[in-house]
Amino acid sequence: MKLKLSLQKEPKHSELVSCIGWASATEFYSVGDDHQILKWDFQSGETAQVVKLPKETFATDIHWFPAGASSKKQSNQSDLFVLACTDGKFLLVSHLGRVERAVEAHRGAVLGTLWSNDGTALLTHGEDGAVKIWSKSGMLRTVLVQSGTPVYSASWSPDSDQVLYASGKTLIIKPLQPSLKPSQWKAHDGIVLAVDWSPSNSLIISGGEDRKFKVWDSYGRSMFSSFLHDSPIASLAWSPDGELFTVGAFNTLRLCDKTGWSHSLDKPSCGTVLGLAWTADGTQFAGACGSGQVVFAQVVDRHLEWHNLEATVNENNTIDVRDVTNDAREHLEFHDRVIKASLSWGHLVVTTPLQCYIFNSRNWTTPVTVDLRTGAVGLIKQADRHFLLADNISGIQIISYEGRVLSTLKCPGLPVNSLNAQTVAVCGDTVAIRDKKDEKVIHIFDAFTGKEVGDGQPLHHQLEVLSLSLSHAGPSQQRLLAFINKNHDLHLVPARGVDSTRRSISLGSMVTSLCWNDRTNMLAAMQDGKFVVWYHPAVVYFDKDLLPQTTVHKEGSEFSRSPQLLQFTGNHCTLRRSDGALITTSISPFPAILHQHAAASKWEAATRLCRFVKDPALWACLAAMAASARD
Secondary structure, three states: OEEEEEEOOOOOOOOOEEEEEEOOOOEEEEEEOOOEEEEEEOOOOEEEEEEEOOOOOOEEEEEEOOOOOOOOOOHHHHHEEEEEEOOOEEEEEEOOOOEEEEEEOOOOOEEEEEEOOOOOOEEEEEOOOEEEEEOOOOOEEEEEEEOOOOOOOEEEOOOOOEEEEEEOOEEEEEEOOOOOOOEEEEOOOOOEEEEEEOOOOOOEEEEEOOOOEEEEOOOOOEEEEOOOOOOOOOEEEEOOOOOEEEEEEEOEEEEEEOOOOEEEEEOOOOOEEEEEEEOOOOOEEEEEEOOOOEEEEEEEOEEEEEOOEEEEEEEOOEEEEEEOOOOEEEEEEOOOOOOEEEEEOOEEEEEOOOEEEEEEOOEEEEEEEEEOOOOOEEEEEEOOOEEEEEEOOOEEEEEEOOOOEEEEOOOOOOOHHHOOOOOEEEOOOEEEEEOOOOOOEEEEEEOOOOOEOOOOOOEEOOOOEEEEEEOOOOOHHHOEEEEEEOOOOEEEEEOOOOHHHOOOEEEEOOEEEEEEOOOOOOEEEEEOOEEEEEOOHHHHHOOHHHOHHHEEEEOOHHHOOOOEEEEEEOOEEEEEOOOOOEEEEEOOOHHHHHHHHHHOOOHHHHHHHHHHHOOHHHHHHHHHHHHHHOO
């Protein structure tokens, strides 16, 4: 994955560009110290001046009202943007450049402003050390923070009930409820200049004068720290789906994975990148430059892998597919730009602004097409018979590979932009989604009806859930859900059944990543730096003594710190190391064969296999399977 940069030969602004914002995927606004607000139209390729601000007005930040947050009665609200100024005011401005309201907000410059994720409130922070919350119309609600140092950057929490702000070298999370205590930690060795909090994955990124950027979880635990750059980190921004973020510094643009490692590094001659803004579909972003230019960056060469297939999203509307076994290649072209793509279970699912294309790996020439009501698809998650598609208009849909909508999940109060691959699990008959407002709750749905299974009640856990995964093999009555909680304990629970009968049992602690096998009910995880596989984890429900005997551990320095499990197919598992490198590790092929014999009730063949291999773990696994089948 890399960036395709576009930079104007002649700057459109005569002074530095202080802030930028996307009105839509094809319409972009920039504000400079030359007092101009310019609109860039990508369909026509034209740039026009919207308005020229008064000479005494210098803008520091711009933020458009979030799309889809306004009601029908207030549909014109989405045509507004808020502009922070150095004279202590913020301006509510229409898309035509008309100032709807000017509000005296801070003593000294307003350094930043940000609408809440649901559009119900506005945040400002300034040189006077204050962080304030305002109504949509610009009425002051509360002075959340009053500190003695300037607040250079702030961000809303994913559910907009907390505010993250930088104070000197420290990051502070302040709840809106006065009765709740704030949490804080020293983040950098220099002043923190930029922060961002992803609504999708709940991770925090920060950058400062110490020339480093860092990744934190929502509890302030360090996930990643970069090496020293040549200059201070001036800007940061998460992509809408939370899978990527970008970093800006002097003549520097860096595209990073959510875990911190870098996909690409570019050195455009544009001065300091003072601000960054992504489009709603996450396909490109723009940077405000100190040279008076605006740098546009398109994400290209997105790489997908599944079994023997590789797919690469090369440009706006092309995908190259390669079969590594025979080097057969396919070149797929689309009328519109590719927004999302997913390759798994023998199918390639591609979304554009207007349509969803479903390709079968056995026939690349005639895809199934599904019309979309919006191009802002936030998540694609595939299973063996269908896939989950989430967008802000249609909600969460389960669609078959024949293009038929099987169900729409009924989960009120769950924002689609909060979904990510770690908090959503899909299998052939079940869907599990972690609740966003209460992260201790897991909603489990029937994939074909869209209703919650059992008695319709969600699963409640004692601690917040970080990630989850559903087993794929066997009948729906034996479906298992594995999840990792806040303490990094791995728990197992039956996915089907009423809430009173669901009993979660801990399989281990210090677990950072998990993945079910695609053909059998084997479970793999990274536990305390070791690769661990449970051959038959369901044994914990009827004979705990057999659990350690059916578990294998594999140590290796090649795993590095906190690798992520990507795929567990057959007896091979693919991992992504913390430096971004892909590695593959394998286990014995015999447990998978034993699972196949047990599923077909071929107990004599299973016994002969165990006698041939002479592995105690395999005998223990056979005993567990026989006890489970009551044979």
